Amino acid sequence: MKITINVDCTPEEVRKTMGLPDVTELNDQLIEAMKDRMANGFSPEEMDKLMRTWIAGTGTSIGEMQKAFFSMMGSGSKD
Incomplete structure (x- = not known):
């Protein structure tokens, strides 16, 4: 039931x-x-702290996030 x-x-x-x-x-x-x-x-120190806090929740390192970011930026269309 x-x-x-x-x-x-x-x-x-x-x-x-x-x-x-x-x-x-x-x-x-x-x-x-x-x-x-x-x-x-934001000051550079505040931005660094903010990004580290956000990234810590994803289980990803900053280096991995940078690689993913630059990969996405490089794969965009060039119109």
Whole structure:
């Protein structure tokens, strides 16, 4: 026997029901900070740290990412 229950509720209602904190304000602040940094540019040190953080999640080395990037750049059409 298989029983299916569908619950129609908003993400906010689910968060409150499960007792999770409301991080909307924190998220908004982080988004604004990221927009400011992107508008004003990153320092080379910040960009290096950001790329290393992103790449660490993929299980790929920076050298492998560079090879893949340059390979993609070289394989584009030359119209």
